[in-house]
Amino acid sequence: MMARKFERPDRNMKVVKPNSITFDMHEKNMTAHQLNPDTWVDSYADYLFNYAIARVSDTEIAKDLVQETFFAGLKSAKNYKGDAAERTWLIAILKRKVIDYYRKINSKKGKAEVRVNYSSNGDSDGDWIEEQVADPFSSFENDSLENEELGVAIYDCIAQLPQKQSLVFTMKTIRGMSTEDICNELDINPSNLWVMIHRARTTLMGCLNQNWFNL
Amino acid sequence: MISCEEAATICNKTQYKEASFSEKIQLKLHLLFCSTCAMFSKKNAKLTNLCQKANLQNLTEKEKLKMKQEIRKKI
Missing domain, CATH: 1.10.10.10 (Winged helix-like DNA-binding domain superfamily/Winged helix DNA-binding domain)
Known part of the structure; x- marks a missing residue:
């Protein structure tokens, strides 16, 4: 859409001069939609990193996801329409990356052998269901x-x-x-x-x- | 007697455990008389508590620099 906007005044410019004013206006419009990849790391890296770490709980993976988000942002920078703030736009990309990450490890998991034992320390029996019931007084799960x-x-x-x-x-x-x-x-x-x-x-x-x- | 502004500064310092002993006493004395500062102090402590609880993570400058370089390569 932006490209079309840009073409029209260009064409007109050859015909009449006063149109150069409208050209300027469109140019200003363009810069308003521009992204500044140079400032991305300083402004958003920590924010994205925390967002990622809350979801994948591994610093290395979170770091990679943030880096990938920046790359993807660069790649699709021309699709950025300026509807959303830069940060919101990057978070949207990061969300996709997190989903992709879980898809990837899940497809790997399918290939591995899954063993279900009653308990991790050998053979012992007991009431499985009773022991799996959540402790109503534990605030641990909600806390994290x-x-x-x-x-x-x-x-x-x-x-x-x-x-x-x-x-x-x-x-x-x-x-x-x-x-x-x-x-x-x-x-x-x-x-x-x-x-x-x-x-x-x-x-x-x-x-x-x-x-x-x-x- | 210290002013509210000084009290606020000392209060901030205590959040990072950087207030000296005499400063702490001055602050405690001030909080006895000044309800506004007492309120601020309470909230300030809560903020510190929340920040600790959230276990905030931060990328180091080195990691950020590396990221920047990677991005520049792609441009």
Whole structure:
């Protein structure tokens, strides 16, 4: 569709000059739809990585999936219509990649031999069903599920922070770097750092309050 | 007596276990009198708790650099 838009003014341009104005307009329209692959890694890698890790629970695989997502994004960049934000668009691709990944390992699994034993330590009997019933007092299963969603919610909120704040916050909170190291790396002074941390934390509190009710 | 702003900074520092002993005492004293800061402190601690619970993962700069290079190759 974009290509067609682009052709028309081009053709007209040969005929009359004033049309060059419309040409400019279309050109502006074009840039609005453009993607910036150069900034992808810095802006979205962590977010995508957390999204992936919540679903495949293996850092290496998650990393590969993110990389593949970027490649696929590059490949189909010309299909990007600008309807959605870059991030949403990349997440949509990543979702496909995760599904593909599970399809792949499932087809492999079919070839392997599956053994079902009552228990892993040899022959012993008991009431199988009774032992498989979920413990109503265990909050363990739900916890891990909630934590995955929580991670995505936090990254959603971090993504809304100004770039510098999110950088400082991730360095400090997620990577657990010392104040001194961060100050050296970003060339700021400690009081500057604490101001940024404070702003980031207040914004995050508000954001999580909306998206994650129990703060 | 410290101001609310100072209290907030110390409160943030305690989230990363970087407040000194005297700072902690000053903060505790301030929180006794200032309900706004007490509220902030409570929420701040909860945020720290959530961040820990979520077990956030992060790609290292090295890994990101590698990714960037791979992407550049494809362009």
